[in-house]
Amino acid sequence: MVEHDKTLTTEQKALAVNLNPTQYGTIVEIGAGQEVARQFFSAGAAAGTIAKTMSAYDMQVSDDIYGKAGRYVSRERVEQMLVHEYDLLHSRLDEVRSEDTQYFSYAATVTARSYSQKNECHGWIGIRMQLEPKAPPSEIVMHVRMLDETNKEQSEALGIFGVNVVYGAFHYHKDPKVFIESLLDNLVNDFGQKRIEVDLIHFAGHTFETVENRLMNLHLVRSWCCRAVMFDAKGSSEVPGSMLRKKDVLVIRGSFKPPTKVHVDMTQAAMKQFLEEEGVQGDEVFTVAEITMAELANDGETDDTGFLARVDLLNKLGYNVLISDYLRFFRLRSWMRRYTQNRIGIVLSILDFDQLFNESYYDGLEGGILEAMGKLFSGNTNVYVYPTRIGGKLVTLDNVEVADNTQYLLKHLTENKHLVATKTWNDENLHISARNIAKEIPLGQGDWEKQLPDPIRDEIKARCMFGYCELPEK
Structure with missing residues (x-):
């Protein structure tokens, strides 16, 4: 098992890399200066590690070196940079460097x-490396958001982050979760x-052939590298900002x-009304199913691969999927x-009102339930409430019961x-x-099958999901 040494400073990490005689490479940075290279030079003994540093700020210069790219801050561009610089190292140094390099x-x-x-401060960062001498390359690519307020602070943070990436790639590669x-x-x-914040990561190449990248992206949330990750309707990990930008x-x-x-019914009913809202265009609507990590804890879910089965099923219905650690509704909206x-x-069910109008749900929030509601319903947001039956009675927004001290709040939100x-x-x-249904599935065939969309039922049975094991028909 690889152990994560949390006591190491940035300087100690940089120096450890510099003092290793076999690790040798290039550091190229576009945007925010050359802070990663500076960290290694400041630590000392960098001559044993750094073959070249470079910052091709000018677009024409960058294109001449790496080729054209649709966008300069993009995964495409960072991949071009990694491959070009890595291949250049080999072509220039293979005959003169030690075989242990x-x-x-x-x-x-x-x-x-x-x-x-x-503008939004973000970027693409990656490392391409040999993790054994003469081994085929392995690669890690990430999307990051910078959260500091000034250019100087952001540059400094990127320098620290870059050292973590290089050190972690060589020391923690046997356990990608520890690297994260x-x-x-x-x-x-x-x-x-x-x-x-790191909201996407992708491992590839020789060392990482067996890595399940969706699990690694889920671990970004578990390890607090970010608050949410996103999978598109095909199940691929994507940058949330790229998928949501300028979308309804x-x-x-x-x-x-x-x-x-009923999940499908809720979405379809809300969509009909959503498309009638001012300014909403059908071809721009982005439909997403969101699961909070709190749900996983409540469900007793400990197996991440079992959890990803839910992503697969939602993809079968055409949903994009968002995984977040936001317990409260207004936090999700703010994100x-x-x-x-x-x-x-x-889209909410009447059943969600047990939480939504429960004041204890907002403990620790300075303004309590009033602050939460103000943030949830502010600016260009619609909340659609779907009815349910409780004890045979149809419960709708018109007749739902909440605590006495929140009745007028409910009335205000409804009337407005x-x-x-x-x-x-x-x-x-x-x-x-x-x-x-989850309780019935492990028992085999039953009425639960009629309560699921056909693709969901078939997938659960075909993959023996949620404990399903088909019993012989009588």
Whole structure:
């Protein structure tokens, strides 16, 4: 088992790499200066590690070196940089360097805070390396967001992060989860505030052939490298900002263990009304199913691969999937607002009111339930409420019961159309409970099969998911 040494300073990490006579490579950085290279030079003995440093800021110069790219701060560009620099090292040095040499190329292309712009500060960072002499290359690529306020602070943080990447690649590669956990070393203050966020990671190449990258992206959330990760409708890990930017977003939250017919009904009912909202265009609506890590804890989910089965099932229904650690609804909305100023629609069930209007749910929040509601329903946000049946009684937004001291709050939100009842619902499916179905699936064939969309039922049976093991028919 690889152990993560959390006591090491950035200087100690840089020096450890510099003093290893076999690790030798190139550091190329576009944007935010050359802080990674500076860290290695400042630590001392860098002549044994650094073959070249470079910063090709000019677009024409960058294109001449690496070739054209659709965007300069992109995965495409950082991949071009990594491959070009790595191949160049071999072509120039193979005949003169020791056979024990482990070559690496580190590359970063970022857009940091500037005097003239207040744009999102983010970037692509990667390392391509030999983890054994003469071995085929392995590669790690990441997308990062810089959270500091000034260019100087962001540059400094990127320098620390780069050292963590290079050191971690050589010391923690046998356990990619430990590598992830080491990325924010010396980048979190005493109050738990991060200076950098990593919201996508991808391992590839010789050493990482068996790595399941979706599990690694899930671990980004578990290890607090970010608050949320996203999978597209095909199940691939994607940068959340790229998928949500300038989109109208309709999100449904749940445990989805498993996705049921009522989940589909809720989405369809809300979508009809969402498309009627001012400015919403059908071809721009981004539909996403969100699962919070709190749901995993409540479900007793300990196997990440079992959890990813939910992602697969939601993909079968055409959903993009968001995994977050946001327990409260308003936190989720605030996170999405980072990336889009377009309209946001949130689909809730009446059953969610047990949390939504429970004051203890907002313990620790200075303004309590009033602050939470203000943040949830502010600006360009619609919340659609889907009915349910409880004890045979149809419970809707019009007759739902909440605690006496929140009744007027509910009335205010309803009358001002912050909470909006769905105009349609499928009464035949209102009795469906995913939790009840989850208990029935391990028993084999049964009525639960009729409560799931056909693709979900077939996939569960074909892959023996959620404990399903088909019993012989009588």
